[in-house]
Amino acid sequence: KAGVTQTPRYLIKTRGQQVTLSCSPISGHRSVSWYQQTPGQGLQFLFEYFSETQRNKGNFPGRFSGRQFSNSRSEMNVSTLELGDSALYLCASSFSSGGLSTDTQYFGPGTRLTVL
């Protein structure tokens, strides 16, 4: 069974631009979560989607948004990029119909975003 895939793996953008990251979950998984990983703040939960609906949201500004498609694939968008948005963005998928603590999350390799 293929794992979680994320594209692109690396991305360089400049301040003020916007970016879209993509995540394909493991086949059969309907929950997709996004996380930001930085050396300073560590791993932080961004949001979770289930059945095309945002089910949970972390403490991030509205510049960070996402969506999920009917095939469970998910995209994350960051608008008006800031230098501090440079991070590894991780996507995780699970069967979970009950929420973040219900089922094992499987992480993808991440997208390394650099904002110049």
Add this chain to the structure above:
Amino acid sequence: QQQVKQSPQSLIVQKGGISIINCAYENTAFDYFPWYQQFPGKGPALLIAIRPDVSEKKEGRFTISFNKSAKQFSLHIMDSQPGDSATYFCAASDNNDMRFGAGTRLTVKP
């Protein structure tokens, strides 16, 4: 924001030794406590997880000890191997939120 405190930041252990990483959480609503292992260039991978209705869970060389009253839990790696060298994250979650510790960089010397 930080609701899970993890220590130590880094740990060096000899091959065959025991590695111990500790975490403490604040939110008593958390009901799922996983540990993740992350190698450079890879995403975190679930190592072992526990729920608060048990005090200990063992899987192979990995054991979680959980103290609900103290709101603390720890990971023990027995017979540590050089291949265990990685960064370890504890986490705590409920259905709506997941918080991570800052990570522990483990180095196992041969």
